Amino acid sequence: MGAFIVLEGIDGSGKSTACARVADELRSRGLDVILTAEPTHDGIGAFIRSGNAGKVSQRAESLLFTADRYEHTSEIRRQVSEGRVVVCDRYYPSTVAYQSAKLDGDSADLGWLKGLCEPFTDEPDAVILLDMDPEESMGRVEGRGLEESKFENIAFLRQVRSAYLDLAREFGYSVVDASRSADEVFRDVMTIIQEVV
Ligand code: ADP
Ligand code: TYD
Numbered sequence: 001m002g003a004f005i006v007l008e009g010i011d012g013s014g015k016s017t018a019c020a021r022v023a024d025e026l027r028s029r030g031l032d033v034i035l036t037a038e039p040t041h042d043g044i045g046a047f048i049r050s051g052n053a054g055k056v057s058q059r060a061e062s063l064l065f066t067a068d069r070y071e072h073t074s075e076i077r078r079q080v081s082e083g084r085v086v087v088c089d090r091y092y093p094s095t096v097a098y099q100s101a102k103l104d105g106d107s108a109d110l111g112w113l114k115g116l117c118e119p120f121t122d123e124p125d126a127v128i129l130l131d132m133d134p135e136e137s138m139g140r141v142e143g144r145g146l147e148e149s150k151f152e153n154i155a156f157l158r159q160v161r162s163a164y165l166d167l168a169r170e171f172g173y174s175v176v177d178a179s180r181s182a183d184e185v186f187r188d189v190m191t192i193i194q195e196v197v
Contacts, residue, residue: 002080003196004122006091007189008164009130010157011149012137013178014185018130019089021186022193026085031197034079036072037089044068058108062099062116069095070120077122085197092117093127093167098151101159110163125196128189129168130178134158137178 005022007015016037023035039045045068047053053064069092076086095117099108134157141152151157168175174192178185 001197002083003085003125004076004080004088005085005193005196006088006093006124006127007130008090008093008097008127008173009132009178010134010137010160010164011152012139012141012144013130013132014140014182015089015130017182018185018189019087021182022189023087025186025190026087026193026197032084034084034086035089036076036086038072038091038094039065039068040072043071045072058099058101058103058106059112062095062108062113065095065099066092066116066120069117073120073122088124091124091127092121093129093164093173096167097160097163100163101156103150103156126192127168127171127173128192129164129173129175130185130189131161131165131168131175132178134161 007019009015019035019037023033026033039048041049044064048064048068053060056064076088079086096110096113100110100113101107134154138152138154138157151160165175167173176185176188176192
């Protein structure tokens with residue numbers, strides 16, 4: 001039976017690391033696993049990643065991420081219906097948490113964001129929030145050597161973290177303390193995933 005699993009968290013919280021380990025572990029148990037991420041690397045996702053949209057408002061940004069998700073969701077749905085386990089690094093909670101936070105004084109309204117995302121998303125079987133302090137997570141990312149995204153600053157990420165925690169309370173996401181070792185985080189994430197695969 002297929003399943004749709006989403007990992008969420010601020011930049012540097014260890015999502016990519018945990019997703020890769022989860023995919024390896026599930027494959028070693030004989031499951032057919034698709035590892036994917038948003039923004040995607042195709043079409044609209046690639047356009048977002050290119051930075052060619054320039055400096056746009058948080059509302060316009062939300063529309064771009066949502067358009068990317070709409071295309072991505074039909075592919076996720078197909079994979080799950082064919083019995084695969086889809087592990088997705090970010091999904092609609094990213095849009096609600098990141099685009100509701102203030103960036104240069106601009107943010108999208110929380111109610112508007114939830115209403116926007118709802119018709120264009122499928123309900124994941126599990127949403128796992130890797131929660132940690134942005135100061136620590138940015139310390140990790142600084143060592144990564146990639147160009148810093150406009151969403152990666154501590155004050156901004158504090159708001160994102162708080163929005164994520166509110167969403168977790170409201171919608172019952174699992175919250176994992178991501179400040180611990182990669183092994184400990186992975187163990188907790190697998191415990192949650194075992195309930196849905
Ligand atoms: P994200 O995908 O959430 O941005 P990554 O998985 O890319 O985060 O991790 C960011 C950096 O932190 C990487 O260099 C990764 O190797 C490292 N890292 C991931 N998980 C941990 C952990 N639990 N403890 C310490 N470092 C970690
Ligand atoms: P990220 O997961 O960091 O991609 P990568 O690890 O491949 O660089 O995502 C890029 C940025 O996009 C990240 O700072 C979070 C942001 N983002 C949003 O602001 N809203 C969204 O809906 C999504 C999916 C991502």
